[in-house]
Amino acid sequence: MLATNLEHIETEAGFRETLASNENVMICCGRMGPMCLPVYDVMETLTPDYTHVAFRDMAFDEPIGRVIRSLPETAGFMGLPYTVYFKNGEVVAATSSIQSMEQVTAILDQHFGAPA
Amino acid sequence: MATDYDIVILGAGPAGLTAGIYAARAHRSVLILDTASVGGQTVLTDQVANYPGVATTSGRALSQTMAAQARAFGCTIVPFARVSDVAVTGAEKSVAYRGGERARARAVIVATGGTPRRLGVEGEERFVGRGISFCATCDGEFFTDRPIAVVGGGNSALEEAVSLSRFASRITIVHEFDHFQAEPWIVAEARGNPKIEFLLSQRVLGFAGDGSLAALRSAHRETGEVTETPVEGCFVFIGYVPNSSMLEGQLKLSERGEVVTDGALATSEPGVFAAGDVRQTRVRQITTAVADGTVAALSALDYLNEEGL
Numbered sequence: 001m002l003a004t005n006l007e008h009i010e011t012e013a014g015f016r017e018t019l020a021s022n023e024n025v026m027i028c029c030g031r032m033g034p035m036c037l038p039v040y041d042v043m044e045t046l047t048p049d050y051t052h053v054a055f056r057d058m059a060f061d062e063p064i065g066r067v068i069r070s071l072p073e074t075a076g077f078m079g080l081p082y083t084v085y086f087k088n089g090e091v092v093a094a095t096s097s098i099q100s101m102e103q104v105t106a107i108l109d110q111h112f113g114a115p116a
Numbered sequence: 117m118a119t120d121y122d123i124v125i126l127g128a129g130p131a132g133l134t135a136g137i138y139a140a141r142a143h144r145s146v147l148i149l150d151t152a153s154v155g156g157q158t159v160l161t162d163q164v165a166n167y168p169g170v171a172t173t174s175g176r177a178l179s180q181t182m183a184a185q186a187r188a189f190g191c192t193i194v195p196f197a198r199v200s201d202v203a204v205t206g207a208e209k210s211v212a213y214r215g216g217e218r219a220r221a222r223a224v225i226v227a228t229g230g231t232p233r234r235l236g237v238e239g240e241e242r243f244v245g246r247g248i249s250f251c252a253t254c255d256g257e258f259f260t261d262r263p264i265a266v267v268g269g270g271n272s273a274l275e276e277a278v279s280l281s282r283f284a285s286r287i288t289i290v291h292e293f294d295h296f297q298a299e300p301w302i303v304a305e306a307r308g309n310p311k312i313e314f315l316l317s318q319r320v321l322g323f324a325g326d327g328s329l330a331a332l333r334s335a336h337r338e339t340g341e342v343t344e345t346p347v348e349g350c351f352v353f354i355g356y357v358p359n360s361s362m363l364e365g366q367l368k369l370s371e372r373g374e375v376v377t378d379g380a381l382a383t384s385e386p387g388v389f390a391a392g393d394v395r396q397t398r399v400r401q402i403t404t405a406v407a408d409g410t411v412a413a414l415s416a417l418d419y420l421n422e423e424g425l
Contacts, residue, residue: 034160035254037176041153045196076328078258078349079245096245097255101152101196 003032004040006047006057015058015067019089022054024112026104029058029068030081035098039081042101049115050108085111117218121147122425123416124211124221126202127359128193129156130402131392132227133182134409135416139225140189142417147219148186149197149211155179156229157356157393158402162253167402178402202362204388222425223416226363226375226383226390227409230356230400235267239323240352247329248350252276255349256283264349265289265332267320269296273353274306280351281311288345290315290334315343323350358394370396380415381408387423389416 001008009015009027018025028043030036043055058064060080068074071091074082079097085107086092092111095103108114123139125132128150140146153159161175170178183193194213201212209221232250234240240248249255256279264284266277269291275298277287289306294317296303306312318334321342325331332345358373368376368384374396381389391408393400419425 031254032176033251033254034162034175035251037159038153041195045153076246078247078255078328079249079251080254097249098251 002030002040002057002059004057005044006040006055009056009058010062010064012064012067015064018054018056019086023088024053025056025086026053026083026108027056027058027068027086028081028083029060029065031060033080035079036081039083039099039104042099042104045101046105046108050112051115053108053112087111118210118220119147119218120220121145122221122420123147123223123225123413124149124209124219125225125227126150126199126211127156127227127229127392127394128154128183128195129227129229129392129405130158130179130182131229131405131409131412132156132225133179133186133193134406135225135227135391135413136186136191136193136409137182137189138410138413139417140186140191142413144417144420146186146191147221148191148193149199149213149219150193150195151197151199153195154183154193157232160251161402162251164402175402199362203366204363204385205366207387209387222423223387223389223419225409225412225416226360226367226388226394227392227405227412228359228362228394230358230393232352233354233357235320235352235354237320237322239325239329243323243325243329243350246327247325247348248323248352250352252280252351255351256280259284259349261285262348263288263346264351265345265347266351266353267291267332268353268355269293269298270353270355271298271302273351274298274302276351276353277312278302278305278309281309284311284349287312288315288332288347289313290318290320290332290345292318292337315345318343356393356400360394372396380418381412382415382419387416387419389419 077096122144158175375390389412391412392405
């Protein structure tokens with residue numbers, strides 16, 4: 001389990017439930033490493049304002065990480081973390097490696113809309 | 117609407133947080149703003165083993181402790197502050213942030229640090245996370261039994277190349293000069309590693325590949341001879357760019373964009389001080405940033421006291 005303040009996805013059932021019960025989902029699949037920590041910080045900071053988005057993390061090295069690692073959209077990724085954005089259960093964007101606040105909000109605003 | 121502070125500190129890395137600790141402990145009101153998360157470049161350091169008094173820790177843990185100390189002394193810290201305007205000339209100094217808030221300051225400490233330098237060549241952005249990486253600890257294992265390149269000639273580049281030799285099948289160190297800036301011991305270690313090859317006096321032209329990285333193209337700086345090195349990964353360690361663009365035209369900067377300071381870390385503008393990686397200095401370590409933060413804060417406090425502010 002990752003030591004963040006985000007909600008964690010730890011099982012495949014939890015993954016399916018998250019996608020089924022939320023229209024907009026951002027999942028960061030990583031470790032507690034230097035490239036991943038800044039992305040978790042960005043997500044935690046955005047959580048109060050982007051109430052229409054479910055922010056979750058997932059441990060890359062745990063068995064659950066397979067659901068992100070095996071996505072066609074993450075094939076060829078060679079940098080942690082893998083960050084995937086889902087709308088109505090479908091992947092709409094995916095990034096590999098560290099992302100800035102500006103990069104993350106650009107994707108959120110494009111696919112999920114800016115906060116009201 | 118503006119809020120008044122005795123000291124506004126730009127940057128929440130080790131220099132800025134240390135300055136905050138000293139200034140707030142002197143009962144001054146202190147606001148620390150950062151455009152990213154607390155910790156600066158320190159957060160990107162997986163393991164810190166040369167900070168005196170702390171056997172081994174992570175950059176994140178060290179930063180969080182510093183931030184907790186600063187808050188305990190009364191500092192207000194705003195990460196991801198979206199700083200949009202900085203005005204430090206004249207008696208009234210102010211910073212606009214978070215889309216409409218403004219802080220007025222009697223003194224300012226610039227501790228904005230640096231950003232890892234990019235090559236700025238064709239294909240670099242396209243292959244970030246798909247072959248190009250900036251963290252050997254994070255991404256090294258993706259390149260197990262694959263050929264990679266490391267660009268750079270300083271300590272970071274050579275240390276990471278040696279570290280990556282645990283994973284990669286072959287490592288080509290690509291460097292712009294015919295000699296290294298790195299310390300002799302790590303140069304010797306790299307030269308003695310059978311997996312490491314050297315391509316010196318090179319200007320990187322770009323990266324090529326179809327979906328994933330396949331080759332690095334470079335040219336000899338004197339002869340112009342072009343070399344295409346087959347690689348599936350490339351780690352770039354070519355130093356830092358000082359985060360000083362918002363201060364252009366307001367403070368004296370060096371040719372490289374570093375803030376120029378005197379021995380008291382005063383800048384060209386009265387009441388403005390600079391600390392850490394953003395200022396013109398030869399050594400950039402967490403320890404030197406902490407020392408800079410101390411000196412800058414004490415100088416700022418002297419300034420406020422002398423001016424009766």
